[in-house]
Amino acid sequence: MSENSGLSRRRVNTVPVSSSSDPSSSSVTSHAGSAFAGGNKIAFDPRDLERDEEESKAGGKIPPLTLMEEVLLLGLKDHQASLPV
Amino acid sequence: MQGYLSFWNDNISYALRGCILIELALRRRIAVHKDPNRRRLPLAERLIEVTDDRQTGETILDETLRMMKAQESERMSINSWVDLLSGTPTRSPYPNNSDPLAYSITGETWNVLKIGYQLKQVRERLAKGLVDKGVLRTEKRNFLLFDMATHPVADLRVKDAVVSRVVALLTAGTSAVPPAALEAPGTQMRTLRTVCLACSAYAASVLDNAFAKLGYEERETAFARCDDILAEFSAWPFGTNSPGGSGSKRREGPRIAMGSSGNSGREAVVGLLVEVRKELVGGDEDTGCELVAGVLEVLSKLDSLL
Numbered sequence: 001m002s003e004n005s006g007l008s009r010r011r012v013n014t015v016p017v018s019s020s021s022d023p024s025s026s027s028v029t030s031h032a033g034s035a036f037a038g039g040n041k042i043a044f045d046p047r048d049l050e051r052d053e054e055e056s057k058a059g060g061k062i063p064p065l066t067l068m069e070e071v072l073l074l075g076l077k078d079h080q081a082s083l084p085v
Numbered sequence: 086m087q088g089y090l091s092f093w094n095d096n097i098s099y100a101l102r103g104c105i106l107i108e109l110a111l112r113r114r115i116a117v118h119k120d121p122n123r124r125r126l127p128l129a130e131r132l133i134e135v136t137d138d139r140q141t142g143e144t145i146l147d148e149t150l151r152m153m154k155a156q157e158s159e160r161m162s163i164n165s166w167v168d169l170l171s172g173t174p175t176r177s178p179y180p181n182n183s184d185p186l187a188y189s190i191t192g193e194t195w196n197v198l199k200i201g202y203q204l205k206q207v208r209e210r211l212a213k214g215l216v217d218k219g220v221l222r223t224e225k226r227n228f229l230l231f232d233m234a235t236h237p238v239a240d241l242r243v244k245d246a247v248v249s250r251v252v253a254l255l256t257a258g259t260s261a262v263p264p265a266a267l268e269a270p271g272t273q274m275r276t277l278r279t280v281c282l283a284c285s286a287y288a289a290s291v292l293d294n295a296f297a298k299l300g301y302e303e304r305e306t307a308f309a310r311c312d313d314i315l316a317e318f319s320a321w322p323f324g325t326n327s328p329g330g331s332g333s334k335r336r337e338g339p340r341i342a343m344g345s346s347g348n349s350g351r352e353a354v355v356g357l358l359v360e361v362r363k364e365l366v367g368g369d370e371d372t373g374c375e376l377v378a379g380v381l382e383v384l385s386k387l388d389s390l391l
Contacts, residue, residue, distance in 0.1 A: 060273030068104040070247045072211050075291035
């Protein structure tokens, strides 16, 4: 894989602890892991820090959808679609 | 074609612009300009200031925030901003008022007039954002003569969760705010967020869509409840619209027809006010929430609700 190809999987910044006795651990920790809830490892992203700062200033977690998105979603009927207007 | 987000519903476009301002205020980026004299002005005429110009990561919010930051030298009212974002800068011509739109269409102001144009495709861009978030998907549909990209719901759970929150809020029978009406614990401003969601959906005329599973009476009661909530939250401090005052006249018909359903409803609205007041930062000095109240006031004046 070439270094300058557009997409590549993010790598975890931390070096796996060398004292680990599990032989499979190095291969498990070498990629960024799952972003889904329950995934064991997520790459460190500079944006994580911004998000923490955001949360402390805003007084809590920012919900996944914005108010605009929620209102738009309420306007859609199930199994139907929005027209690009 | 029934069920498509109707492209003849202009209210939703207008309400979405209001939602941009509310979301920025909830995220503590903008607020009503702190000027002790502002209290003489009607709520919707008070000026907006940028209190924090850090990006939010949501393109439409960030675009709006940049425009507002650029306009800081000549701050504009809540009313003017909702109009401008909607591309209708002529709705409030106050000749004797300090509203900059009324007298100067020069340099900076001219740039501002372009905002409506720039934000024109808000609905389509929001839909694309929801595709990125995995909630909608993109589909090419053939409409007789032309192909068009449409965005059906991909993850019904997300939509159902939004519907459930609104329905739980508007059908609550006691003063306790039902947990089902709220986002996950730890979410910032979560009571006020659902209030804003219900009120904006009401102003956008998309609320009956959320009431699909309710019977006729429940639906009418929920509408009347939303009307009460909007009346209370479109005043600052929240809850200072006198009961039975000008704010809550609109749906008198159905409410009278329903007889005594008003009491538990009143309790629920009062309970909601109590919970939201706990979320305010500095109580009546929370200028961010003062802005939210102002936007709700603007939305409450929409034709759809009169």
